[in-house]
């Protein structure tokens with residue numbers, strides 16, 4: 001849907017220019033939800049603004065479908081791109097009713113009875129789609145935060161755009177509502193098969209909602225793939241730590257002939273000799289997830305130095321005899337005692 005190649009953007013700020021985008025390459029998959037994930041300041045919003053047509057790249061090219069919408073010689077205005085936008089806090093017009101907000105981007109003139117009727121029908125269909133039938137006459141101020149975001153989504157979807165861009169649309173909501181609304185929105189977007197790009201700094205949101213995740217850092221896409229691919233095979237230790245809890249242990253490669261061509265290595269580590277995916281080894285560091293470790297009857301001796309209870313599960317922090325720190329997860333009811341001596345091993349098959 002979107003094809004982004006070599007996009008750069010530098011802001012001429014003082015005392016120094018800010019290089020917000022330093023050569024973005026990304027394909028946004030048609031019909032799916034792509035999350036652009038990254039820490040604050042990495043350039044996510046700048047990229048989204050360029051996709052929307054609110055800003056222009058200094059270099060590079062953006063295609064939407066077959067059409068070039070931004071390149072050194074071309075710039076297609078936002079209203080000509082067929083792109084819907086949902087901002088962080090809805091940005092509804094406070095003086096307009098919910099129905100008028102949704103109708104705002106719809107074509108047609110108000111003097112033709114037939115067009116008025118078709119606009120009204122479209123607004124009602126959108127209100128039903130987002131679960132707010134009968135709310136058309138209210139003002140935005142009479143709605144909850146979650147309802148306002150649904151109206152913002154209805155407004156973005158009303159003109160049937162080719163792509164909808166969502167800029168941290170759930171960040172202003174409280175935790176429980178955020179989870180509920182984001183799942184609702186994902187199901188809704190899937191049901192109407194709309195291509196969507198979601199900007200977020202929340203890795204849980206990106207991993208649980210998106211079909212495709214693009215991880216950004218310092219103005220670059222450092223990795224993209226399905227949530228499972230980026231979580232299981234992070235591009236580097238920093239990506240691993242950003243995408244979830246990670247355990248990093250020193251290692252040296254014992255066998256790297258890749259005789260089976262299966263992308264596996266044998267490494268020596270404080271956890272013993274392990275056969276691991278080559279993608280989990282970065283410059284002498286083996287990156288594991290806590291759920292790849294377990295307390296067992298056999299394994300390497302370790303001492304528990306901290307535990308945290310989360311209800312559904314618990315986190316155990318341990319130290320091996322050589323001082324290497326580890327973290328692993330257990331069922332909430334199985335938390336070991338502080339200072340307990342245990343044996344730890346890697347879980348095969350993950």
Ligand SMILES: Nc1ncnc2c1ncn2[C@@H]1O[C@H](COP(=O)(O)OP(=O)(O)OP(=O)(O)O)[C@@H](O)[C@H]1O
Nearest residue numbers: 011013018020039040041042043044045046047201
């Ligand atoms: N109009 C501007 N003028 C100058 N610098 C800007 C401008 N817009 C963004 N920047 C800078 O560009 C960098 C990227 O900003 P951007 O808003 O794209 O990041 P972000 O990843 O969306 O961050 P956040 O999650 O905090 O919104 C930041 O260093 C920011 O300060």
